[in-house]
Amino acid sequence: MKFNTKTIHGGQKPDKAYGAVMPPIYQTSTYAQSTPGGHRGYEYSRTHNPTRSALENAFASIENGNYGLAFGSGLAAIDAVIKLLQPGDEVLSTNDLYGGTYRLFTKIFEGFGITFRFIGMGNASHIEDYVTEKTKLLWVETPTNPMMNIIDIKAVAAVAKKHQILLAVDNTFATPYLQQPLDLGADIVMHSATKYIGGHSDLVMGALIVKDEELSKRLYFIQNASGAICGPQDSFLALRGIKTLHVRMQRHCENGKAIAHYLKTHPKVDNVYWPGFEDHPNHHIAKEQMSDFGGMVSFTTKEDSYDGVVKVVEKLKVFTLAESLGGIESLAGHPASMTHASIPKEEREKTGVKDSLIRLSVGIEDIEDLIADIKQALG
Numbered sequence: 001m002k003f004n005t006k007t008i009h010g011g012q013k014p015d016k017a018y019g020a021v022m023p024p025i026y027q028t029s030t031y032a033q034s035t036p037g038g039h040r041g042y043e044y045s046r047t048h049n050p051t052r053s054a055l056e057n058a059f060a061s062i063e064n065g066n067y068g069l070a071f072g073s074g075l076a077a078i079d080a081v082i083k084l085l086q087p088g089d090e091v092l093s094t095n096d097l098y099g100g101t102y103r104l105f106t107k108i109f110e111g112f113g114i115t116f117r118f119i120g121m122g123n124a125s126h127i128e129d130y131v132t133e134k135t136k137l138l139w140v141e142t143p144t145n146p147m148m149n150i151i152d153i154k155a156v157a158a159v160a161k162k163h164q165i166l167l168a169v170d171n172t173f174a175t176p177y178l179q180q181p182l183d184l185g186a187d188i189v190m191h192s193a194t195k196y197i198g199g200h201s202d203l204v205m206g207a208l209i210v211k212d213e214e215l216s217k218r219l220y221f222i223q224n225a226s227g228a229i230c231g232p233q234d235s236f237l238a239l240r241g242i243k244t245l246h247v248r249m250q251r252h253c254e255n256g257k258a259i260a261h262y263l264k265t266h267p268k269v270d271n272v273y274w275p276g277f278e279d280h281p282n283h284h285i286a287k288e289q290m291s292d293f294g295g296m297v298s299f300t301t302k303e304d305s306y307d308g309v310v311k312v313v314e315k316l317k318v319f320t321l322a323e324s325l326g327g328i329e330s331l332a333g334h335p336a337s338m339t340h341a342s343i344p345k346e347e348r349e350k351t352g353v354k355d356s357l358i359r360l361s362v363g364i365e366d367i368e369d370l371i372a373d374i375k376q377a378l379g
Protein backbone atom coordinates (compact mmCIF):
# COMPACT_ATOMS: atom_id res chain seq x y z
CA MET A 1 0.00 0.00 0.00
CA LYS A 2 1.31 3.48 -0.82
CA PHE A 3 1.30 6.34 1.68
CA ASN A 4 -1.89 8.16 0.68
CA THR A 5 -3.83 4.89 0.82
CA LYS A 6 -2.27 3.96 4.15
CA THR A 7 -3.44 7.19 5.81
CA ILE A 8 -7.02 6.10 5.06
CA HIS A 9 -6.88 2.31 5.28
CA GLY A 10 -3.62 1.41 7.05
CA GLY A 11 -4.23 -1.07 9.89
CA GLN A 12 -8.00 -0.45 9.72
CA LYS A 13 -10.83 -2.99 9.51
CA PRO A 14 -14.58 -2.33 9.76
CA ASP A 15 -15.74 -2.78 13.36
CA LYS A 16 -16.67 -6.37 14.23
CA ALA A 17 -20.03 -5.60 15.87
CA TYR A 18 -21.94 -3.75 13.11
CA GLY A 19 -19.36 -3.08 10.43
CA ALA A 20 -18.94 0.59 11.38
CA VAL A 21 -16.41 2.05 8.92
CA MET A 22 -15.00 4.44 11.52
CA PRO A 23 -14.09 2.65 14.76
CA PRO A 24 -16.64 3.44 17.48
CA ILE A 25 -15.50 5.46 20.49
CA TYR A 26 -15.30 2.67 23.08
CA GLN A 27 -15.88 4.93 26.06
CA THR A 28 -15.36 2.21 28.66
CA SER A 29 -12.79 1.46 31.32
CA THR A 30 -13.51 -2.27 31.58
CA TYR A 31 -14.86 -5.32 29.69
CA ALA A 32 -17.12 -8.18 30.79
CA GLN A 33 -15.46 -11.57 31.31
CA SER A 34 -17.40 -14.85 30.93
CA THR A 35 -15.15 -16.62 33.43
CA PRO A 36 -12.11 -15.25 35.31
CA GLY A 37 -9.61 -14.37 32.58
CA GLY A 38 -12.20 -15.21 29.86
CA HIS A 39 -12.18 -11.94 27.90
CA ARG A 40 -12.15 -11.09 24.20
CA GLY A 41 -8.75 -9.43 24.09
CA TYR A 42 -9.70 -6.44 26.20
CA GLU A 43 -9.81 -6.40 29.99
CA TYR A 44 -8.97 -2.88 31.19
CA SER A 45 -8.57 0.33 29.17
CA ARG A 46 -5.19 1.43 30.54
CA THR A 47 -3.82 -1.75 28.98
CA HIS A 48 -5.90 -1.80 25.77
CA ASN A 49 -8.89 -0.06 24.28
CA PRO A 50 -10.32 -0.92 20.84
CA THR A 51 -10.43 2.72 19.65
CA ARG A 52 -6.84 3.25 20.80
CA SER A 53 -5.79 -0.06 19.18
CA ALA A 54 -7.22 1.13 15.83
CA LEU A 55 -5.20 4.35 16.17
CA GLU A 56 -2.03 2.50 17.19
CA ASN A 57 -2.37 0.29 14.09
CA ALA A 58 -2.71 3.42 11.95
CA PHE A 59 0.41 4.96 13.56
CA ALA A 60 2.41 1.80 12.78
CA SER A 61 1.16 1.76 9.19
CA ILE A 62 1.92 5.37 8.23
CA GLU A 63 5.46 5.27 9.71
CA ASN A 64 6.30 1.90 8.10
CA GLY A 65 6.64 0.34 11.55
CA ASN A 66 5.22 -2.85 13.00
CA TYR A 67 4.00 -1.48 16.34
CA GLY A 68 2.40 1.82 17.37
CA LEU A 69 1.75 3.18 20.86
CA ALA A 70 -0.47 6.15 21.72
CA PHE A 71 0.09 8.38 24.77
CA GLY A 72 -1.66 11.26 26.49
CA SER A 73 0.85 13.79 25.10
CA GLY A 74 4.07 13.99 23.11
CA LEU A 75 5.98 14.44 26.35
CA ALA A 76 4.38 11.31 27.83
CA ALA A 77 5.67 9.39 24.78
CA ILE A 78 9.21 10.78 25.31
CA ASP A 79 8.94 9.96 29.01
CA ALA A 80 8.27 6.30 28.08
CA VAL A 81 11.35 6.19 25.84
CA ILE A 82 13.67 7.49 28.58
CA LYS A 83 12.25 4.88 30.96
CA LEU A 84 13.98 2.25 28.78
CA LEU A 85 17.21 3.52 30.41
CA GLN A 86 18.88 2.95 33.79
CA PRO A 87 20.65 5.32 36.19
CA GLY A 88 24.19 5.87 34.91
CA ASP A 89 23.17 5.74 31.23
CA GLU A 90 23.93 8.65 28.91
CA VAL A 91 21.84 10.25 26.19
CA LEU A 92 23.22 12.36 23.35
CA SER A 93 20.62 14.79 22.08
CA THR A 94 20.46 17.48 19.42
CA ASN A 95 21.06 20.89 20.99
CA ASP A 96 18.36 22.79 19.08
CA LEU A 97 15.48 21.02 20.80
CA TYR A 98 11.81 21.43 21.67
CA GLY A 99 11.83 23.27 25.03
CA GLY A 100 9.54 20.78 26.79
CA THR A 101 11.81 17.88 25.82
CA TYR A 102 14.82 19.77 27.20
CA ARG A 103 12.91 20.43 30.43
CA LEU A 104 11.88 16.76 30.81
CA PHE A 105 15.47 15.58 30.24
CA THR A 106 17.20 18.09 32.53
CA LYS A 107 14.62 18.79 35.25
CA ILE A 108 13.16 15.30 35.67
CA PHE A 109 15.44 12.55 34.38
CA GLU A 110 18.80 14.05 35.39
CA GLY A 111 17.44 13.73 38.94
CA PHE A 112 17.15 9.98 38.37
CA GLY A 113 20.82 9.67 37.43
CA ILE A 114 20.58 9.75 33.63
CA THR A 115 23.03 12.11 31.92
CA PHE A 116 22.08 14.21 28.88
CA ARG A 117 24.52 15.91 26.56
CA PHE A 118 23.25 18.42 24.00
CA ILE A 119 25.40 18.56 20.91
CA GLY A 120 25.27 19.87 17.34
CA MET A 121 24.47 16.98 14.99
CA GLY A 122 24.52 18.99 11.75
CA ASN A 123 27.69 17.02 10.97
CA ALA A 124 27.03 13.42 12.08
CA SER A 125 30.71 12.47 12.19
CA HIS A 126 31.13 14.70 15.29
CA ILE A 127 28.74 12.52 17.30
CA GLU A 128 31.34 9.79 17.75
CA ASP A 129 33.55 12.20 19.71
CA TYR A 130 30.92 12.13 22.47
CA VAL A 131 30.00 8.42 22.49
CA THR A 132 31.11 6.52 25.60
CA GLU A 133 30.35 3.02 26.91
CA LYS A 134 27.47 4.55 28.85
CA THR A 135 25.79 6.09 25.80
CA LYS A 136 22.51 4.21 25.27
CA LEU A 137 20.31 6.59 23.28
CA LEU A 138 20.63 9.22 20.55
CA TRP A 139 17.76 11.73 20.51
CA VAL A 140 17.26 13.59 17.24
CA GLU A 141 14.84 16.27 16.14
CA THR A 142 14.79 17.25 12.44
CA PRO A 143 13.81 19.79 11.21
CA THR A 144 14.53 21.56 14.50
CA ASN A 145 12.37 24.05 16.32
CA PRO A 146 12.45 26.99 15.58
CA MET A 147 15.67 27.27 13.52
CA MET A 148 14.75 24.62 10.92
CA ASN A 149 18.14 22.89 11.05
CA ILE A 150 18.33 19.54 9.26
CA ILE A 151 20.06 16.45 10.61
CA ASP A 152 21.09 13.52 8.42
CA ILE A 153 19.12 10.62 9.92
CA LYS A 154 20.90 7.95 7.83
CA ALA A 155 24.32 9.18 8.92
CA VAL A 156 23.29 9.34 12.59
CA ALA A 157 21.77 5.85 12.30
CA ALA A 158 25.11 4.53 11.04
CA VAL A 159 26.81 5.84 14.20
CA ALA A 160 24.04 4.34 16.36
CA LYS A 161 24.35 0.90 14.68
CA LYS A 162 28.13 0.89 14.95
CA HIS A 163 28.03 1.50 18.71
CA GLN A 164 24.76 -0.42 19.35
CA ILE A 165 22.94 2.66 20.63
CA LEU A 166 19.20 3.21 20.18
CA LEU A 167 18.23 6.04 17.84
CA ALA A 168 14.98 7.91 18.46
CA VAL A 169 13.72 10.59 16.05
CA ASP A 170 11.11 13.20 16.96
CA ASN A 171 9.25 13.35 13.63
CA THR A 172 6.67 15.94 14.73
CA PHE A 173 7.69 18.69 12.27
CA ALA A 174 8.12 16.50 9.20
CA THR A 175 5.37 13.87 9.69
CA PRO A 176 5.64 10.55 7.81
CA TYR A 177 4.28 12.35 4.71
CA LEU A 178 7.69 14.01 4.36
CA GLN A 179 10.12 11.66 6.08
CA GLN A 180 10.06 8.10 7.42
CA PRO A 181 12.87 7.70 9.97
CA LEU A 182 12.44 3.93 10.53
CA ASP A 183 13.30 3.37 6.86
CA LEU A 184 16.40 5.55 7.34
CA GLY A 185 17.64 3.37 10.22
CA ALA A 186 16.01 4.86 13.34
CA ASP A 187 14.76 2.45 16.03
CA ILE A 188 11.99 4.65 17.45
CA VAL A 189 9.87 7.37 15.88
CA MET A 190 8.16 9.79 18.23
CA HIS A 191 5.36 12.27 17.50
CA SER A 192 3.60 15.02 19.26
CA ALA A 193 0.35 13.96 17.54
CA THR A 194 -1.02 17.23 18.94
CA LYS A 195 0.48 18.89 15.86
CA TYR A 196 0.21 17.71 12.21
CA ILE A 197 -1.05 14.17 12.92
CA GLY A 198 -4.17 15.41 14.75
CA GLY A 199 -4.00 18.43 12.49
CA HIS A 200 -6.97 20.40 13.81
CA SER A 201 -5.65 21.89 17.09
CA ASP A 202 -8.28 19.98 19.05
CA LEU A 203 -6.30 17.39 21.00
CA VAL A 204 -3.06 16.70 22.89
CA MET A 205 -1.46 13.32 22.16
CA GLY A 206 1.82 11.49 21.67
CA ALA A 207 2.93 8.49 19.63
CA LEU A 208 5.79 6.02 19.40
CA ILE A 209 6.35 3.68 16.46
CA VAL A 210 8.94 0.87 16.25
CA LYS A 211 9.76 -2.07 13.99
CA ASP A 212 11.44 -4.38 16.50
CA GLU A 213 9.19 -6.75 18.47
CA GLU A 214 11.40 -6.92 21.56
CA LEU A 215 11.59 -3.13 21.79
CA SER A 216 7.82 -2.87 21.31
CA LYS A 217 7.26 -5.27 24.23
CA ARG A 218 9.42 -3.15 26.53
CA LEU A 219 7.58 0.01 25.48
CA TYR A 220 4.10 -1.57 25.84
CA PHE A 221 5.14 -2.68 29.32
CA ILE A 222 6.13 0.90 30.23
CA GLN A 223 2.95 2.32 28.62
CA ASN A 224 0.80 0.02 30.76
CA ALA A 225 2.93 0.22 33.91
CA SER A 226 3.30 4.02 33.91
CA GLY A 227 -0.17 4.58 32.45
CA ALA A 228 0.19 7.77 30.40
CA ILE A 229 -2.33 6.65 27.77
CA CYS A 230 -4.80 8.74 25.76
CA GLY A 231 -8.57 8.31 25.93
CA PRO A 232 -10.89 6.81 23.29
CA GLN A 233 -12.41 10.16 22.26
CA ASP A 234 -9.00 11.64 21.45
CA SER A 235 -8.00 8.38 19.72
CA PHE A 236 -11.01 8.78 17.43
CA LEU A 237 -10.14 12.40 16.63
CA ALA A 238 -6.52 11.52 15.85
CA LEU A 239 -7.65 8.69 13.56
CA ARG A 240 -9.89 11.10 11.71
CA GLY A 241 -6.97 13.53 11.46
CA ILE A 242 -4.67 10.90 9.96
CA LYS A 243 -7.14 10.23 7.14
CA THR A 244 -6.46 13.68 5.65
CA LEU A 245 -2.79 13.98 6.64
CA HIS A 246 -1.55 13.68 3.06
CA VAL A 247 -3.87 16.30 1.55
CA ARG A 248 -3.27 18.70 4.44
CA MET A 249 0.51 18.27 4.22
CA GLN A 250 0.49 18.82 0.47
CA ARG A 251 -1.16 22.23 0.99
CA HIS A 252 0.98 23.07 4.06
CA CYS A 253 4.05 22.49 1.85
CA GLU A 254 2.70 24.59 -1.07
CA ASN A 255 1.74 27.48 1.21
CA GLY A 256 4.96 27.21 3.24
CA LYS A 257 7.01 27.45 0.06
CA ALA A 258 5.07 30.49 -1.19
CA ILE A 259 5.44 32.30 2.18
CA ALA A 260 9.16 31.49 2.43
CA HIS A 261 9.77 32.93 -1.03
CA TYR A 262 7.63 35.99 -0.32
CA LEU A 263 9.52 36.71 2.91
CA LYS A 264 12.88 36.24 1.18
CA THR A 265 12.22 39.24 -1.11
CA HIS A 266 10.58 41.47 1.54
CA PRO A 267 12.70 44.58 2.31
CA LYS A 268 11.92 44.45 6.05
CA VAL A 269 12.90 40.79 6.43
CA ASP A 270 16.45 39.82 7.34
CA ASN A 271 16.88 35.99 7.30
CA VAL A 272 14.37 33.30 6.31
CA TYR A 273 14.81 29.78 7.73
CA TRP A 274 13.25 27.13 5.51
CA PRO A 275 15.02 23.95 4.34
CA GLY A 276 13.77 24.32 0.76
CA PHE A 277 16.19 27.17 -0.04
CA GLU A 278 19.33 26.05 -1.87
CA ASP A 279 21.43 28.20 0.46
CA HIS A 280 20.06 26.46 3.58
CA PRO A 281 23.18 24.81 5.12
CA ASN A 282 21.77 21.26 4.92
CA HIS A 283 19.44 21.70 1.93
CA HIS A 284 21.04 18.73 0.15
CA ILE A 285 20.18 16.44 3.11
CA ALA A 286 16.64 17.79 3.34
CA LYS A 287 16.22 17.08 -0.38
CA GLU A 288 17.49 13.55 0.10
CA GLN A 289 15.55 12.49 3.21
CA MET A 290 12.35 14.55 2.87
CA SER A 291 9.84 14.44 0.00
CA ASP A 292 9.06 18.17 0.38
CA PHE A 293 9.96 20.93 2.86
CA GLY A 294 6.92 21.34 5.10
CA GLY A 295 4.86 24.25 6.36
CA MET A 296 7.12 25.63 9.10
CA VAL A 297 8.95 28.86 8.26
CA SER A 298 10.94 31.07 10.64
CA PHE A 299 12.33 34.52 9.87
CA THR A 300 14.03 37.52 11.46
CA THR A 301 12.99 41.09 10.78
CA LYS A 302 15.43 43.94 10.24
CA GLU A 303 13.50 45.72 12.99
CA ASP A 304 15.21 43.99 15.90
CA SER A 305 13.80 45.87 18.87
CA TYR A 306 11.75 43.56 21.06
CA ASP A 307 8.73 45.91 21.04
CA GLY A 308 8.88 46.41 17.26
CA VAL A 309 8.74 42.67 16.59
CA VAL A 310 5.98 42.13 19.13
CA LYS A 311 3.96 44.78 17.23
CA VAL A 312 4.38 42.83 13.98
CA VAL A 313 2.95 39.60 15.46
CA GLU A 314 0.17 41.54 17.20
CA LYS A 315 -0.92 43.06 13.87
CA LEU A 316 -1.46 39.69 12.19
CA LYS A 317 -5.15 38.96 11.57
CA VAL A 318 -5.38 35.70 9.61
CA PHE A 319 -2.40 34.20 11.45
CA THR A 320 -3.31 33.64 15.09
CA LEU A 321 -0.66 34.48 17.70
CA ALA A 322 -0.47 31.22 19.64
CA GLU A 323 1.73 28.37 20.87
CA SER A 324 1.66 25.05 18.98
CA LEU A 325 1.77 24.27 15.27
CA GLY A 326 0.60 21.85 12.61
CA GLY A 327 -3.11 22.70 12.55
CA ILE A 328 -5.07 23.67 9.46
CA GLU A 329 -5.12 27.30 10.65
CA SER A 330 -2.02 29.50 10.34
CA LEU A 331 -0.28 30.37 13.60
CA ALA A 332 2.51 32.78 14.42
CA GLY A 333 4.79 32.63 17.41
CA HIS A 334 7.47 34.87 18.89
CA PRO A 335 9.93 32.34 20.37
CA ALA A 336 11.88 34.88 22.48
CA SER A 337 8.78 35.80 24.50
CA MET A 338 6.82 32.54 24.15
CA THR A 339 8.30 29.04 23.63
CA HIS A 340 11.89 30.03 24.49
CA ALA A 341 11.25 32.71 27.14
CA SER A 342 12.56 30.45 29.92
CA ILE A 343 15.99 30.23 28.25
CA PRO A 344 18.33 33.15 29.12
CA LYS A 345 18.78 35.64 26.24
CA GLU A 346 22.51 34.88 25.73
CA GLU A 347 21.80 31.12 25.67
CA ARG A 348 18.94 31.31 23.19
CA GLU A 349 20.83 33.72 20.92
CA LYS A 350 23.63 31.14 20.61
CA THR A 351 21.29 28.85 18.66
CA GLY A 352 19.89 31.80 16.67
CA VAL A 353 16.71 32.55 18.65
CA LYS A 354 16.97 36.36 18.48
CA ASP A 355 14.34 38.82 19.70
CA SER A 356 13.56 39.51 16.03
CA LEU A 357 12.72 35.86 15.24
CA ILE A 358 9.14 34.98 14.25
CA ARG A 359 8.01 31.38 13.68
CA LEU A 360 5.13 30.63 11.35
CA SER A 361 3.10 27.43 11.17
CA VAL A 362 1.62 28.01 7.74
CA GLY A 363 -1.92 26.66 7.48
CA ILE A 364 -4.02 25.60 4.52
CA GLU A 365 -5.97 28.81 3.93
CA ASP A 366 -5.87 30.64 0.56
CA ILE A 367 -2.28 31.75 0.04
CA GLU A 368 -3.33 35.25 -1.17
CA ASP A 369 -4.93 35.95 2.23
CA LEU A 370 -1.87 34.70 4.11
CA ILE A 371 0.55 36.81 2.10
CA ALA A 372 -1.67 39.90 2.36
CA ASP A 373 -1.77 39.42 6.13
CA ILE A 374 2.02 39.25 6.45
CA LYS A 375 2.34 42.24 4.12
CA GLN A 376 0.07 44.45 6.25
CA ALA A 377 1.70 43.31 9.51
CA LEU A 378 5.23 44.08 8.27
CA GLY A 379 4.14 47.28 6.47
Ligand SMILES: *Cc1c(COP(=O)(O)O)cnc(C)c1O
Nearest residue numbers: 073074075098170172192194205
Ligand atom coordinates in the same frame (compact mmCIF):
# COMPACT_ATOMS: atom_id res chain seq x y z
C1 LIG B 1 4.84 19.96 20.84
C2 LIG B 1 6.07 19.18 20.66
C3 LIG B 1 6.46 18.19 21.59
C4 LIG B 1 5.66 17.91 22.85
O1 LIG B 1 4.43 17.37 22.57
P1 LIG B 1 3.10 17.62 23.47
O2 LIG B 1 2.05 16.91 22.70
O3 LIG B 1 2.91 19.09 23.59
O4 LIG B 1 3.40 16.98 24.80
C5 LIG B 1 7.61 17.48 21.34
N1 LIG B 1 8.37 17.73 20.24
C6 LIG B 1 8.04 18.68 19.34
C7 LIG B 1 8.91 18.89 18.15
C8 LIG B 1 6.90 19.43 19.52
O5 LIG B 1 6.58 20.39 18.63
